[in-house]
Amino acid sequence: MLESRIARAAAKLWYTKMLYVQQSVPVPRDSPVIVSGAADPDRVLLIGNGPTHGWGTVTHELALTGQLSRALTRRTTRPTDIRYIGDEMMPIAGVQAWLGDTALAPYDLVLVVLSMNDAIRLTPADDYRTDMARLLDRLASETKPSARVVIAGIQDVDSLPEYRGVAARLGQRRADLLNAVTRELVGRYDGFQFLEHTAPPAEPGRPYGSPALYAQWSDVFADVCAPALDEARALDPYRFQHELAEHEWQWKPGERLMAAPGGHEALNRLAQEAKAHFGADAAWISLMDGDRQFFIANTTPQGRAAPAELSVCQYTVQGDEPLIIENTFRDERTKDSPMNDLGQLRFYAGAPIRNEQGENVGTFCVLNVLPKSRGSISEEDLTEWAARAEGEILKLAATTETPTTADHDATV
Incomplete structure (x- = not known):
C-alpha cells in the first residue's frame, strides 16, 4: 500500500x-x-x-x-x-x-x-x-x-x-x-x-x-x-429544433473580451511579467461569470474555461481583499478539489478584479507548486498588479466592439 x-x-x-x-x-x-x-x-x-x-x-x-x-x-x-x-x-x-x-x-x-x-x-x-x-x-x-x-x-x-x-x-x-x-x-x-x-x-x-x-x-x-x-x-423521426447555446454572460463585456481571437496581448504580457515578478510557477487573469471561470490570460496550458466550483478563485471573488492560501492541499476550502491532483499548485495568492460598477467580476492570481508562507508575498504588491489587470480589462471593455455574426462564425 x-x-x-x-x-x-x-x-x-x-x-x-x-x-x-x-x-x-x-x-x-x-x-x-x-x-x-x-x-x-x-x-x-x-x-x-x-x-x-x-x-x-x-x-x-x-x-x-x-x-x-x-x-x-x-x-x-x-x-x-x-x-x-x-x-x-x-x-x-x-x-x-x-x-x-x-x-x-x-x-x-x-x-x-x-x-x-x-x-x-x-x-x-x-x-x-x-x-x-x-x-x-x-x-x-x-x-x-x-x-x-x-x-x-x-x-x-x-x-x-x-x-x-x-x-x-x-x-x-x-x-x-x-x-x-x-x-x-x-x-x-x-x-x-x-x-x-x-x-x-x-x-x-x-x-x-x-x-x-x-x-x-x-x-x-x-x-x-x-x-x-x-x-x-x-430512431428519432420527430426531431425538435435546438440551438447549441454558449454561456449566457452576466457581465456582457466579458463576452466581447473572450471573443477576441488569440486573446489580448497586453493581458498576456502582464501575466507573463507577473509570473517573473513574483517568482511564480503560474499566473493568470480570469473572469468569473456564473458557474464558469474564463481565462482571459494564462501562463499554463489550460484552455478557455473551467468550473468555478473547482477553482480557488471562487473564494477570491467572494471578498474584497487579497486571498493568500499557503497550501491548498491543507486548506479546508480547497483540499478536496480534484484540481489539486492535476495542477499540484499548492500556493495561491489572488486579488479580485472589479467592473465599472465596483462588482467583483474576475481575479488576478499567482500560484506555486511548493507551499509558501503568507509573508512571502506582499498584499499591497498583489493588489497593485490586480489593479493593473483591472485597468486593462476596463479599457478593453470600453473599446472592444461586439463581434458580428460573421466574425463569431469565423472564430468558433
Missing part, C-alpha cells in the same frame, strides 16, 4: 512536470462550439481531455472539435454541430462539475474521450469506477432515448512524447485496468458503445499535436460515430 502511494505521488508529480514543459505549446482558447447554421443538423456533444484539448493548435476549428464535425459530415452527408466540454486539466472526478447544468437531451450523440490523465497519474480503479459510473448513469438518464453514446478507451500511453520506460509501463498497466472497468460498465447500457482505438502517429516535428493529427483522430472517431448518428436519426 505504501509503495502504491509513493508510486502515485511520483506519477502525479511527473504529470505536473510534463504540463509545465508544455507551457509553450499552443492550445485553443476560442469558442468550443462548431455551428453549421443548418436547420436540422446532427448534434454531437464531445466530452474529453487529451486529444480533445487541441494541443498544438490555436483554434477549435483546426482541433478535434472542428475536424470531427467535418469528418462526420463527409460520412453522413448531413451538417454536424458540435459542442466540446472539457480540458486537459479535467480528470474523471471533475467531469460532473465541467458538465454543470448542461442539457443533454438535444444531442444525437455523445462522444467521451477521457482518462489518459487518470491513467498516467495512477488514479485508483475503485475511485475511477465510481466516477465513471456516475457519468454513464447521467448520460443514460438525461439523453433522449434515440441518442447514441460512444465511450473511447484510453490510447497507448507511449503515444505521449514524455512517457517512455518505467513511466510508460506503469501508466499502460493502469490504462489497461481502467479500460477494463469502462468496458464492463458500458456493457450495461443500451445504445452505448466502447471504442477501442490506437492513437494516430504524430506529425514529424509536432509531437504534441497538429491539425493534421486531429484530422486523423477525427477519422478514427468518425468511423464509429457516423453509423451511430445514422442510427440515432432513424
